[in-house]
Amino acid sequence: MYGLSQLKMNQHFLTILEKCINLSHLKQLxxxxxSQGHSHTQFYIFKLVRFCTLKIFNFYYARLLFDHLPSPNIYLYTAMITAYASNPNHHTSAFVLYRHMLRKGKPAPNNFIFPHVLKSAPEVLESNGTKLVHIQILKSGFGQYPVVQTALVDSYSRTGSCIGIARDVFDEMSDRNLVSWTAMVSGYMRVGDVGKAVSLFEQMPNRDIPSWNAVIAGCTQNGFFSEAISVLRKMVMVGTGEGNRPNQVTVVCSLSACGNTGMFQLGKSIHGYVYRNGIDNDCFIANALIDMYGKCGSLDTARRVFEMSSKKNLTSWNSIINCFALHGQSENAISLFEEMINCGFEDIRPDAVTFISLLNACTHGGLVEKGRAYFELMTSSYNIEPRIDHYGCLIDLFGRAGKFEEAMEVINCMKMKPDEVVWGSLLNGCKIYGRLDLAEFAVKKLIEIDPNNGRKKLREQSAYKTPGCSWIEVDGKVHQFYSVDKMHPRTDEIYGILESMVAFS
Structure with a gap:
């Protein structure tokens, strides 16, 4: 009879909990x-903690509930640590709570808690954190559990110096699944070893969408844009039969690669795929499309995508402002900024990225006073602390306008030490206006920062710097050109046409 009564109580509790939508409702429950004498019943407290962390994201009240229990069980510890580990701002809390559990001596950890602790460990103690948890795993007898081994691979690979240990753990696994393979591939990508990541990916017995995305995203983030596009094409060719169709992550990373290589036609094709598959309402994809079209020079299309987006966020505004700023359309960029701050949405306020684009727009348009005013607005109205990038933009603005006294005043008043971007911006202005005195001073500062700086090599060894590179897409194929380049198979024809153009200009 008691069991039936308890079952009804549990069902009644869960029914009410499903209807809760805020903290006030939860407190009533x-x-x-x-009042029913269940203030210490772990089943109910576990459900309340999960509601706080997963539904209303109130970590403070969840911890109050947790601390109210004299002896929380392993499920409650796992729930609380999982919640902390899922939020980058609470990684320290996850690790500290795990350590507290160990010091109490009860409950004993299980295989489900370790992956969440390992997610936080590198953020708190770098490689030492992972090593400490690894020792506890071995002592507890969970070293051969695949889910724990996979978490170890991921945790070690988050510290660049431990990628070798991550590979050792991976190689020792007797049961490697898709998740463990993908974790190791992602680890190599995270430390920039694209070659090993791609090689391991090609050895995978099976692939799923996350594994394809790990390679495409990793190549894109490491600047291997052509390789990212190549992997995308393989995914499209073999993916349909395996159910590995590109998803939102694939699309966003691929659009980034298209934008950075100028592959306009491929970018348009991906845009078509987005519409055909009904995933165009994703704000991340809309922002990626804006960025891609902007970098490919199709500003009208970028603006059209922006206007059609029903879920504009700050990134959307930053992307479209940056598009016009990069292409020298300063007035359009400024007009968009003014529209953004007057749009009336409380959650859309300019951030540090917005002002970098805005200052770049002023630089390209020679709008010195507007640039100065926006720099002051950033600090006075929006309480944004200027970063080195903002100072670099401001100095570039003054330098291009020949206002070297103002530029030096900014450098002398900076709250951080000027870097090579700052001195490089000043040097660029000096080159335009022939200020040899300041140019020598800027070069000296650059060499102090980096003795192997390319400018020093130019002066002392007459060496060439890495040449500038540009792309053009013709008939679906991207042609890559470097400054003073004669490697293209149609070089003679290209230079012949250029010479005829110069002759008739």
């Missing part, structure tokens, strides 16, 4: 279970 909590009061009810206290």
């Amino acid at each position: 909590q009061s009810f279970i206290i």
